[in-house]
Amino acid sequence: MSIFPFISPEILESGQASELPMFREYAYDFENNRLLLRDGNTYLVEGNEALRIWIFKALSTERFRYTAYDSAFGSEIHTLIGSTLHSEIVTSELKRFIIEALMVNPYISELSNFQFTRTKSGIQVEFDCTTIYGAMTVEWDAKEVRAA
Template sequence: MPNLFPVAGESSGTPAGSTDGTAAGQVKFGRSWRFDYELGDFVTTPTGKIAECSDAEAWLEWCKKTIRTERYTYLAYSRKYGQEYDELIPRNLSRRAVESEIVRMTTEALKTDPRTDRVGPFSFEWDGERCFFQCEATNVRGQKSRMDGSVVTS
């Protein structure tokens, strides 16, 4: 029977230092449900079941949800999950500083997942006090995807 509390370096089936729990440091992508963010509801199949996605699509769903979820708000998520864009409102930062903070917060939020390799480049567009941004996220398999977000600064 395997040890329930293995010590690093002990023969536990995973290499010492491996954080993703898979052999040889390969990251498992898994599967997820599809969500329509414009409608605010899960995507359903013609038979009425919730549509699923796997591998890179599941990772992309995780990324989209992460940049739309406020950190520390929901007890169901760990303290590492989500972003902190609302903290920008009371800080009265310049537009350049807000953009820098969006880059930092978004990168930090997305890099908590071992499937994410890189985040960036970013592009910004301002409409009054609302900053719209786009960024590119790359997973460990080299697959890239663009994501959109927005932040209100006052």
């Protein structure tokens, strides 16, 4: 379930051990929205660091828009941009869209403790993510999502 549709992760056949292979992703620079390079080459990271990259890309990618991804990848957060809904409805929908986007990943077991903060650019979301590798806190900016 890589963020790059042309890279196939190891797939377990039914009947094999229930252990998942190590989750890997290409190292990513969130600030500049590009792959990180080491000695001029891309490189892989593993575990929660890789899942953090997958989460960022899943939340940033519009579901159903790109034919390179299947319908399980991405989110519908973009539908909240420009809405005039009450803040409680917007945060409730934002939480629902995040859960729907991320819980398709078998490496993620729980999302909890959602906190929403209004910013100049939209709404910042912070939540706890429990994975098979342990717990981590995720911060993500829902840019241009505002509440009335």
